[in-house]
């Protein structure tokens with residue numbers, strides 16, 4: 001079953017297409033990465049999927065219903081969202097902010113302890129939000145998005161303000177949620193994060209999906225068909241992957257001349273740059 005279905009979505013702002021023609025689907029249980037350079041329309045699509053914006057044309061559905069219904073309270077219970085503008089009450093403590101969400105979703109008291117552990121902030125629960133660092137705020141916003149363990153989670157750059165230790169902690173928590181049934185739709189500029197987290201990724205550029213597949217499939221598709229050979233006498237070769245090369249390598253091997261033999265697979269970052277012409281941020 002697809003949790004998200006996007007068909008020929010176009011979104012025009014003024015005389016410019018933010019999204020020109022975007023189609024893809026996300027099956028239940030997947031961690032799906034929506035990648036693209038800054039300004040490519042990732043946030044716009046999340047807004048369409050969560051009924052904050054209407055598309056100019058095309059169909060978007062979530063939980064097999066029009067995405068336009070996502071503002072309805074029974075749908076709101078089913079998803080969580082983390083974006084730049086996820087609001088926090090500055091004068092309240094971390095715990096008091098979470099308490100508001102706990103009541104909203106009618107959850108047991110223990111949900112606060114659980115989610116504080118999830119974002120690695122159990123020790124800071126009594127601190128006022130106004131005094132917190134950017135990374136801590138991001139973790140509390142994430143806590144607010146996941147406290148009800150939603151069926152579907154939208155994460156717009158969830159670890160952009162986090163250090164590697166806290167990012168690793170969050171990845172673990174997100175995998176736990178996913179193993180317990182949460183489908184995750186995330187945007188990121190961090191290709192290592194996409195590779196680590198996502199079952200499949202879409203690369204968005206010029207308003208369209210330019211590549212779609214698992215990181216492994218994409219790497220295979222974009223693999224250079226060359227083999228690198230270093231011989232023990234110091235000679236180094238870059239040869240095409242063909243029959244002639246196979247015979248040559250077999251001969252070198254028989255004569256014990258090979259020091260190193262490898263094929264080169266591109267990273268997801270290399271593929272992103274190739275597809276979008278953009279340098280990574």
Ligand SMILES: Nc1ncnc2c1ncn2[C@@H]1O[C@H](COP(=O)(O)OP(=O)(O)OP(=O)(O)O)[C@@H](O)[C@H]1O
Pocket residue numbers: 013014018036037038039040041042043044045
């Ligand atoms: N409300 C709006 N009115 C006019 N233009 C908009 C509006 N919202 C977004 N845009 C434009 O649409 C394009 C896509 O923006 P969007 O925020 O979706 O990109 P993004 O991929 O999420 O970028 P980033 O990675 O920097 O967050 C940009 O050119 C942006 O300026």
